[in-house]
Amino acid sequence: MLDRTARIAADWLRSLDRRPVAGPATVDELRARFAAPLPDNPADPLLVLEELARDVEPGLLGIPSGRYFGFVIGGGLPAAVAADWLTSVWDQCPGFYACGPAASVVEEVTGGWLADLLGLPAYASFAFVTGCQAAHLTGLAAARHHVLRAVGWDVEERGLAGAPPIRVVVGARRHVSVDRALRFLGIGRAALRIVPADRAGRLDVTELAAALGATAGPTIVCAQAGEVNTGAVDDLDRIADLTAGRGGWLHVDGAFGMWAAASPELRHLVRGVERADSWAFDAHKWLNVPYDSGLAFCAHPDAHRAAMSATADYLVQGGPGEPRDAVDWTPAFSRRARGFAVYAALRSLGRRGVADLVERSCAHARHFAAEVATLPGCTVLNEVVLNQVLFRFDDDRTTDRVLHRVNESGEAWLSGTRIDGRRAIRLSVCNWQTGDRDIARALAAFRAAVADVPAHG
Incomplete structure (x- = not known):
């Protein structure tokens, strides 16, 4: 059981870079996978594990991925x-x-x-x-x-x-x-x-x-x-x-x-x-x-x-x-x-490693803010002092549609918010795996979304 669990876990982690950050399944599809009567009889634990891993997979968010920016949620350090x-x-x-x-x-x-x-x-x-x-x-x-x-x-x-x-x-x-x-x-x-x-x-x-x-x-x-x-x-x-x-x-x-x-x-x-x-x-x-x-x-x-x-x-x-x-x-x-x-986590990182993780995240946030601000109609709303970037586009409809296109693309996942009565997008960087390539992929997804939204009215 434990050996098989380790292989399933390793396969999941290896898939993060190529899989969409958001799982493709809808809530109805997920319910259909699990909504069965409670069994009367015991089942083989290995079979239960295999079927659980198979059925949850389409509904898993790539939170451990370096491209998950939706909330201030870290991944999992290997030692942790x-x-x-x-x-x-x-x-x-x-x-x-x-x-x-x-x-x-x-x-x-x-x-x-x-x-x-x-x-x-x-x-x-x-x-x-x-x-x-x-x-x-x-x-x-x-x-x-x-x-x-x-x-x-x-x-x-x-x-x-x-x-x-x-x-x-x-x-x-x-x-x-x-x-x-x-x-x-x-x-x-x-x-x-x-x-x-x-x-x-x-x-x-x-x-x-x-x-x-x-x-x-x-x-x-x-x-x-x-x-x-x-x-x-x-x-x-x-x-x-x-x-x-x-x-x-x-x-x-x-x-x-x-x-x-x-x-x-x-x-x-x-x-x-x-x-x-x-x-x-x-x-x-x-x-x-x-x-x-x-x-x-x-x-x-x-x-x-x-x-x-x-x-x-x-x-x-x-x-x-x-x-x-x-x-x-x-x-x-x-x-x-x-x-x-x-x-x-602390033993594996040490004092310097914790500092580097925090500083690197903030540097990625600053870089993203500088680049996203160059997109047509985009305004960065905050001074990026830590790992949070808050931005919006010309109007609420455009802001929401750009965010939806980016999340739908699977290249990144961010969350929306409301500031001063208007819609905005927030990017949070705190995953140990986030690197320059992840930020570049997120920026490319925003560029594509901005180009696509006006074309579709």
């Missing part, structure tokens, strides 16, 4: 993919040291590596979670505990009913996952103070100062390192000054932009990020670790642990000085041993 396969075979549960001793220690070491690589405090606590959504939930749960404890309220004991109101100050161009995490934590939209953003999506610091000065009480500020459309980074140093001056908690959404801190060339963009109280980011984006892999870090381990920990008589848990039990830091009990793949 191999470690991820072994993670499934080993089947360890690092929620408790007793259920996964090696997995627990690997996470402990890898968390330290990440703090060092990204310039975060060495004393920061951390959690391996499913992605940035769960990382926001973790960091903001610690924030909720901390700001309420400062005014004498034990939220873990008493809940939110009757608690002093928490105000959360956010930018107008924040990611939706921040709001969603706050909602999960019982902090509704009415608690948000929304600060205007500039054209690039950066939080307006002058308006932030006014918002912080307008009210008092427990306060959380959410800043951003890497706006989802433009890649812009908030002025984290000034935001840290203002937040600390009001006794608030600063949480940073660094889903992909945090990785700029690993680059000597780009780390100035996130200056001040180390001054935050909590950070949320992904490894399945720029570190190119297979899904699902997110990280939450917290500069206040006591608040982090108080918000997350759980105990029961039947559990085997250590105390202070004992091996680390991840259940004290994550929202999950049972979970995948995500640390193995992250460890393998």
Whole structure:
């Protein structure tokens, strides 16, 4: 079974350069392949594997390809993919040291590596979670505990009913996952103070100062390192000054932009990020670790642990000085041993390799932006500071039709968005496999689409 699985996987990876990035099957065709009654009897596992691989193939996106630019999604580094396969075979549960001793220690070491690589405090606590959504939930749960404890309220004991109101100050161009995490934590939209953003999506610091000065009480500020459309980074140093001056908690959404801190060339963009109280980011984006892999870090381990920990008589848990039990830091009990793949990625790349991956992606984005801007009717809408390129054509109809032609060609896959009430296209570069040839193929697809769209009205 495992030998055959390896051959199927190798064939898939070898096909990426020549196959369309988007699978050709429609949703009805895919449903027809799988929509059968649940079998009554067992089947040969090898046959199940062969048929599964055959039936999913037309509906697979070439996300591991160097020509997938649709969302900020990395591929899978060879060492990380191999470690991820072994993670499934080993089947360890690092929620408790007793259920996964090696997995627990690997996470402990890898968390330290990440703090060092990204310039975060060495004393920061951390959690391996499913992605940035769960990382926001973790960091903001610690924030909720901390700001309420400062005014004498034990939220873990008493809940939110009757608690002093928490105000959360956010930018107008924040990611939706921040709001969603706050909602999960019982902090509704009415608690948000929304600060205007500039054209690039950066939080307006002058308006932030006014918002912080307008009210008092427990306060959380959410800043951003890497706006989802433009890649812009908030002025984290000034935001840290203002937040600390009001006794608030600063949480940073660094889903992909945090990785700029690993680059000597780009780390100035996130200056001040180390001054935050909590950070949320992904490894399945720029570190190119297979899904699902997110990280939450917290500069206040006591608040982090108080918000997350759980105990029961039947559990085997250590105390202070004992091996680390991840259940004290994550929202999950049972979970995948995500640390193995992250460890393998960092070990295979090293400090220089991570920096090169980030810098190379940004260089490809700048080159694409410079070239696509020469196409008739095309306007690049952002200063390309990281790996995001935002652009549009003369009108919404043309923009959408050009995007559709490119995606339909199979040469590349990008996603659309809406900015200032108008349609736009966004290109994200964060795959370790993306090279000059991939960018050239994407540009050629756009040239062909632009030439073809007017011809067809």
